[in-house]
Amino acid sequence: MSNAPIGIFDSGIGGTSIFKEIHDLLPNENCIYLADSKNAPYGNRSSEEILQLSIKNTELLISKGCKIIVVACNTATTNAIEYLRQNYNIPFIGIEPAIKPAALNTKTKAIGILATKGTLSSQLFHRTTNVYANGIKVIEQVGEGLVPLIESGQLNSKDIQKLLSSYLEPMLKENIDYLVLGCTHYPYLIPTLIKMIPDHVTIIDSGLAVAKQTEVVLTSNNLLNSSSINPSIQLFSNGDITILNSILDNKFDVSYLKF
Ligand code: DGL
Numbered sequence: 403m404s405n406a407p408i409g410i411f412d413s414g415i416g417g418t419s420i421f422k423e424i425h426d427l428l429p430n431e432n433c434i435y436l437a438d439s440k441n442a443p444y445g446n447r448s449s450e451e452i453l454q455l456s457i458k459n460t461e462l463l464i465s466k467g468c469k470i471i472v473v474a475c476n477t478a479t480t481n482a483i484e485y486l487r488q489n490y491n492i493p494f495i496g497i498e499p500a501i502k503p504a505a506l507n508t509k510t511k512a513i514g515i516l517a518t519k520g521t522l523s524s525q526l527f528h529r530t531t532n533v534y535a536n537g538i539k540v541i542e543q544v545g546e547g548l549v550p551l552i553e554s555g556q557l558n559s560k561d562i563q564k565l566l567s568s569y570l571e572p573m574l575k576e577n578i579d580y581l582v583l584g585c586t587h588y589p590y591l592i593p594t595l596i597k598m599i600p601d602h603v604t605i606i607d608s609g610l611a612v613a614k615q616t617e618v619v620l621t622s623n624n625l626l627n628s629s630s631i632n633p634s635i636q637l638f639s640n641g642d643i644t645i646l647n648s649i650l651d652n653k654f655d656v657s658y659l660k661f
Contacts, residue, residue: 415552426613442553543569570595581599586609637657
């Protein structure tokens with residue numbers, strides 16, 4: 403079982419930001435990644451739709467023999483992980499916006515969070531914010547329109563810059579010193595974002611934390627791959643594989659799959 407693959411899914415190419423962290427930290431592990439680009443963005447869908455899509459992706463990964471599933475999507479985690487954990491007999495790792503480190507470290511007592519509507523409206527997000535960000539001003543912003551642009555390969559276009567500038571403005575007005583990226587697509591915008599925010603604003607995302615948590619859970623379940631011979635890395639997309647390939651610098655085995 404320990405040489406079975408880690409299954410990873412997202413609404414599209416965004417979760418590859420998590421896949422890369424996992425692959426860097428755990429290079430011996432076999433991985434299967436599903437990019438459900440056909441159904442992206444998940445962020446504007448109802449909670450029920452997000453749940454059904456998460457179930458579909460989970461069952462496909464389980465049918466491919468995965469030993470653990472990383473839900474590399476804040477929107478799917480905040481809307482579906484409790485159900486998945488209760489209904490499938492396999493460990494799940496989720497990703498949530500990194501509110502806790504931002505709230506603990508802010509000096510201006512104001513933090514910004516950029517995420518999808520599905521994440522910001524979820525109960526899990528509200529619970530986490532209430533627990534960790536008491537007494538801190540949290541400026542929430544839906545990143546409307548960003549995911550479709552990223553899915554089409556635009557990371558620094560005029561359209562992206564225009565949207566980001568309107569989303570950052572209210573946060574900068576409130577003097578935030580932390581910007582939390584609550585969607586796995588957004589780390590690809592960091593080079594663009596850095597040029598748009600003052601130096602004292604720190605950007606944080608949860609990618610490395612998710613990879614470390616994956617290692618902890620694999621270790622405690624005795625599931626770390628003991629073999630280091632040619633790990634198999636397969637990425638599947640039900641959309642345009644050119645974008646997925648290019649975001650990964652053509653380094654991995656990417657194929658089209660209908661799902
Ligand atoms: N990448 C996903 C997330 O982390 C979903 C974005 C979307 O499909 O709207 O939330």
